[in-house]
Amino acid sequence: MKKIFTCFFNVILLLVSLTGISYAQSRNGSVSGAIKTSDGNPASFVSVGLKNTSKTTQSDEKGNFTLKNVSPGNYVLKISAIGVSAQEKNVSVVAGENTEVSLSIAESSSQLDEVAINGYKTPNKKPVNLGKIAIAPMDLPQAVQIIGNQVITDQQANRLSDVLKNVNGVAYGENRGSVSGETFFARGYSLGTNNVFKNGSRASSGGMPETSTLESVEILKGSAALLYGGVTGGAVVNMVTKKPKFEYGGEVSMRAGSYDMYKPTADIYGPISKKLAFRLIGTYEDAASFRNSVKSNRIYVNPSLLYKISDKTDILLQGDYLKSDMTPDFGIGTVENQIVDIGRGTFVNAPWAYNKTNTATSQLNINHKFSDNWKLNVLANFQSYNRNYFSAERPFADTKVASNPLPYGFAARNVTRSKTKEFTYNEQINLNGFFKTGSVTHTLLVGADADQSRTTSGGFTFNNNLATFNYGNVNLLDPATYFGSGIEPAANMITQTFAPLYRMGTFAQDLVSITDQFKVLAGVRYTFQKTPRTVSTNLASGVQTLSVNSLNKSKVESAFTPKFGLIYQPLKTTSIYASYASNFIQNTGTDINFAPLDPSTVDQYEAGIKNDLFKGRLSVNLTVYRIANDKFAQQAPLNAQGAPNGDANIKELNGKTLSDGLELDITGTIVKGLNFIAGYSYNYIRYTQTRDKTVYTVPEPTPAQPNATRTVTLGGIIEGQRLVGSTKNTANGTLFYTFQEGSVKGLKLGASAYYTGARNGGYNDSKIQTYSRLIPLSAFTTFDFSAGYSWKKLSLLAKISNITNELNYFVHENYSVNPIPPRQFMTTLSYKF
Template structure:
C-alpha cells in the first residue's frame, strides 16, 4: 500500500498545482433557489434544468439547488418530478452574479410522500448520508445501494437482517446463537465498526429494530477514507425517521405465525414555527418455530428538530431498545456434520436467557455559511448491556452425545463519537472543486466479567461446568435437570479503545464529462491497557497497550459520456486492526488492504430504471485467523490466539437494478459473485490456498416487485413477490496444510420466495405476507456448534391507520 500511497500523494500534489496555476476571471454566472411544497416544507430531489442547454441538477434534501457556470444570457428554467406539476420561469444570468429563482409547487409534503410510494426517484441521484457530503452516487467511484422505507414497509421487515437481504453482495454469514447477526460483504465480516446509525457507529447486538427506519444505506467497498477502522467490505447506515412541520402519524398492528404480536405508533408534528418533534415506538411479543424460543422487544425513538434560522438547525434524536430473547444455538453438529433431526429441536438449557439494552443519543448541528459552504457537527453516545446465561456449544460425537458446558456473560459497553465535517465548492478557472474536510473520534469502554460455578474440594473456582450430556437423537434428554446453577463473577475486565482521524476529499470536475475524486485520511487507534480486576483478591492485572496508525488514500477517475451514464475506476487503501495475540501472546500487527474497483452506473427510460455494474478486487496482505495450534503444538481452542495466514484475495461482481417502469410498479433486483481465498500462505503451517473462506458466500441474488393498482374498482390493491437466493458457502473452519482432520463444513445454496397482498382504502391499509413459500430448509453455521435452521413457511399481517 505504501507504493500506491506515494503515487497517489504525488498525483494529488501535481494535480492541485496545475489547477491552481490556471486561475482566471470567471465569465459565467449562477442560478440558485429553494423549492418548497404548498405547505411550506422544503421539497427534496426535484429535477431542475435550463431548457435547450443540457444543464440539469436536483434539489438537495433541504430543497436547495444551484446551477453554476452559466454563460450570460436569458434562459428558461424548468422544475419537474414524478407526481408534481411542472413549472417554468424566465431568468437572466449576468457574469459573476447569482440569480435567485425560488419555486413553490402545488403539491403538499404529504402528497409528495404519496408520490414516493407510487413513483420513483433514481437512487443514482440521491446523496447518501454515509457520504458526509451532498454528492450524488452517480458522481462517486464506488457502489452505493439504498433500501428505502417503502421496501421496508412492503416486506414487513422487523430487523436489520430482514432489510439486508435486499442488498446484493451482502449476506448473513452466521447467526451465532441467534444473539447477533453477522453480515459479510465482499468477503469481509461487518462488525460493529461497520454498522452506523444516522452516521455514528452503533452496535448490532440484540438485532436493531428496522420496521421504523426511513432507509438503510450501504456504501460498498472501502470507506476507510471517511470513517477509518472499517473493513474492506462495506459500511451500513441505518437512517431513522425525522420530525416534520406538519401534524400526522400512523398506528399499526402486526401479527404473525408463532404468536407474534407487534403494535407500532408513529406521531409527528410542529411544536412551534421553528420546533418540530417525532415519536416512534413498537412492542413485540413473539414465539418461534424453534421449541422453547421466545422474544420480547420494546423500542422507542424520540427526536426533535430546532430550526434556529434559515442557516442553522439542530436535530436531537435518540432511541432505546430492550430485547430479551432465548439464546438458540440451533441443532449443533454430529461428528462435524449437519444432521437433520428436526427443524424445531432446541438443545440449549431450558432456562437459557439473553437480555440486552441499547440506548443512544445524538445531537446533529448543521450550519450553512452560504450557498456554497456548510458545516456539520455530530456528537453521539451509546450504551449497550448484555446479560447472558446458557450453554452454547453443541458438538456431538458420532453417537450423538454432546456435553453442554455452561457459559455466562455480563458486559457493559459505552461508546462516544464526535465528528465535524466542512464541505463546499469553489473554482480554479473552469475547474470545479467539491471539497470535504473532516475530523472524527471514537472512544469505547467495554467492561466484561468472567464467572465461576462454585468451588471444588480445594476451594478453587470451578470455571467449567457441564449442565449434563445430551443425546441429540433423543429429545427426552434435552431438558436435563431443569435447575439453573448459580454463577458468580470472579473477574471484571475493562478494555478501552480510542480512535482518532482526519481526512480531506476533493471531487474535481475537470470537464462536465471527466471528474477525479481524490482523498487522504490519517487514522490513529489506541487499544489502551486493559485492567482485569480480581473480584476476590482485589488485585488488578494490567494488559499491554497497542498502537496502530496508517494513511488511507483514495483515488477515483469518473467519465460520464452522457448525463445518465457514469463509468469509473478507483483505488482505496485501508488498514484493519487485528485483535488478540499470536501464540506467544505478542500483539498482532494490523492488516494492510488494497482495493481496486471499476463500474458503470446508468439511468435509463428517463430515470425510471437504474442499472449498475461493479467489479472489484481486494488484497489483504496480513490476514489473522484463530490459531490451529498453541505454542506447545496442542490443538488450540482459545479464540484470542491468532496466526497470520499470509495473503487473502477477494474478487467479485455485483449487478443492481432498481426502477419503476410503470406508475405504481416498484422493483429491485441484484446479483453478486464473490470468491475470497487464501493465497501465498506459509508452507506446512499455512492455510490451504484457493479454498473459499468460512462465512463468505459465492453468489447472492434478490428480486422484489410490488404493484399498486391506480384506477378502477380495485384501485389501492397491492400485490408483491420477493425471491432471495443464498449461494454455496462454508461453515466450520478453514484448515492448515498440515491438518490431520479437515474441519470444513460445505453448505448448499437455497432460495426462499415471499408473496404479499394488500389493500388501501382512505386512511386504512392492510398488508399480508407468506414467507418461504416452498418451506425450504437450510442452515446458517458459526464454526460447527451454532447451526441455526432458516425459518419455515410463515405468515405476517399488518393493519395500519394514517392520521
C-alpha cells in the same frame, strides 16, 4: 505505495490547476437556487430544467440546484416531479454571472413523501448520509445502495437481515446463538460492530436493532476507511431513523404473524412551535418461534426534536431505547461434523437459558450553513449497551462407540454466564464546501472524528466454585435427553474486567470536476488507535491486575489510508469509474512473545459503471473489485519455546488472502406504481499464501532422557480454499405493483425471491489434516408473496414468506447450526392520520 500515491496526487493537482487557468475566461453563466415545499422544508430530488434546452438537473437533498455553463439569454425555468404541480419562472442569464432563483411547490413535505410511493427517485442521484457530504452516488467512484422506507414497509421487515437481503454483495452469515447479533459478509469480509452505524455513528448490533421503523438503510460498499476508521473492507451499513416534521401527522399499526407474533407500532409527529418540531415512535413485539421454546419480547422507543434556530442553523436531538429479551438458541448442532435432520424446531439448549439486553442511544446533530457553498456539521453520540446472558453453548457431537458403527450423538452442554456493560462515545466535525478555481469545481470535505468505548465484563464460577459447568450431556439423536434436569446452576461473579479503546482520525477529500464529463476524487485519512491493557478486579479482595504482554504497555496503532478515483461521465445519465482505496484492520491476539499484533493493511481496487435509463426510471449499476490482504493473521505453529502452539490467540502475520467479485444492481419504476429491486453478486475470497507443510523437531525431555526430542508436522490452511462464512453467489429480486385507477385502485401485489449460493460452515482445512472439518452447505432459494389494499387512510398488507417451505441452514464456524424459517404468514393493518 505511499510515495507512488503522493506523486500521482501531486500530478493530478497540477493538471487541475492548469486546466482551471485555461478555462478561467468562460463566457457562460449559471443558474442556481433553492426549492422549498409549502411548509418551508427543502424539496429534494425535483427535476429542474430550462425549457427548449438540454440543461436539466435535480435538486439535492437540501433542495438546492445548479445549472452550469448556460449561454447568456432569457429562459423559462421549469420544475417538475411525479405528483407535483409543475412550476415555471422566467430567468435571465448574464455572461460570467450566476443567476439566483428561489422557488416553492404547492405540496408539503409529507405530500412529497407520499407521491414517492408511486413515483421514483433514482438512487444514483440521492446522496447518502454515510458520505458525510451531499455528493450524488453518480459522482462517487464506489458502489452505493439505498433501501428506502417503502421497501422496508412493503416487505414488513423486522430485522436488519430482512432489509439487507435486498442488497447484492451483502450476504447473511449467521447469528451465533440467535441473540448475539446478526453477522453479515460483504465482499468476503465479515461486517462486525465497527461497520454498522445509526445516523452516521457506530451502533451496537448486540440486541439486534429495530428496523421496522427506519426511514432507510444505506450501504456504502467496499472500503469506507477514508471517512470512518477501524472498518473492514467489505461495506458499511447506516440505519437512518425518521425525523420530526413541521406538520401534524402520524400512523398507528398492528402487525401479527405466525407463531403468536404481535407487534403494535405508533408514530406521531408535528410542530411544537414555528421553530421546534417533534417525533415519537414506539413499538412493542411479543413472539414465539418455529423453534421450540424460543421466544422474544422487545420494546423500542425513538423520540426526536428538531429546532430550527434560523435558515442557516438547525439542531436535531435524537434518542432511542431498545429492551430486547430473547431465548438463546444454537440450533440443532452436528453429529460427526455432519448436519443431522432432527427436526426444524428441535431445541436442545437448557430450558432456563436467557439473553436480556438494554440499548440506549442519544445523539446531538448540529448543522450550520455559512453560505450556500459552505456548511458545517457537528455530531455527538452516546450509547450504552448492557447484556445479561446465561446459556448452554453450541452442541457438537463426535463420539462413537467402537462396538457400534453408528454415531451416538452425545454432546456436552457447557454453560456460559456473562454480564457486560459497554459505553461508547462518538464525536464528529465535518466541514464541506463548494468552490471554484477558474472553471474547475471543487467539492471539499474536511473532518475529524473520535471514538471511545469502555467495556466491563464479568467472570463467573458455578455452584461450588467450579470454573466450568456441564449442564448435562445431550444425545442429539434422542429427544428424551433434550430437556436435561431443568435446574439452573448457581453462578457467582468473581472478577470484573475493564477494557477501554480509543480511536481518532482526521481526513480530507476533494471531488474535482475538471469538466462536466471528467472528475477526480482524492483523499487521505490518518487514523490513530490506542488499546490500553485491560484491568481485572478480584471482587472478593479488591485487588486489581493489569493484563500482561511483552511490552507491558498499551497497544498503539496508526495508519494513513488514501483513496483515489477517476470518474468519466460521457452522458449525464452514465458514469464510468475506477478507484483505489486502502484500509487497515485491527488484529486481535499477540505474537509468540505476547506483543500485540500489528494491523493488516488491505488494498482495494474497484471499477464500475452506473446508468440511469428511461429518464431516471431505471438504474443499472455494475461493479467489479479486487481486495488483497498481504498480512493475514493466522495461528502461529510454534510458541516462543519452540513447542507446538495450541493457543489460537498466538498468531503471526504471514498469510495472504485475495477477494475478487462482481455486483449487479438494478432498481426502478418503469411505469407508475411499479417498483422493483434486483441484484446479483459473485465473490471468491480465498487463501493465496499460507504456511507450507513443515516437519519440526522440538525438545521433549524426560528425567531419563533430558535431550529427547520429537517431530511435529505443521501447516497452514489449504491455499485456494474459500474462507468459511463467505457466500459465492447471491441474487435477489422484488417487484411491487400498486393499481392506480379503476375498481381495484389501491390494490398492491408484490413478490420477492432470494437466492443464497453454496457456502461452507465449520473450519477451513489445513495442509496436514487427515479429515475435513468443513460443513458444505447447499444453495437455496426462498420466495415471498405479498398482497394488500389501501383505502383512504387505512391499509392492509399481508405476506407469505418461504412459500415452498425450503429447508436449509446457516452455520457458525463453531457448529451453531440454525435452520432457516419455514413458511410463515404476516399481516399489518395501519391507519395514517
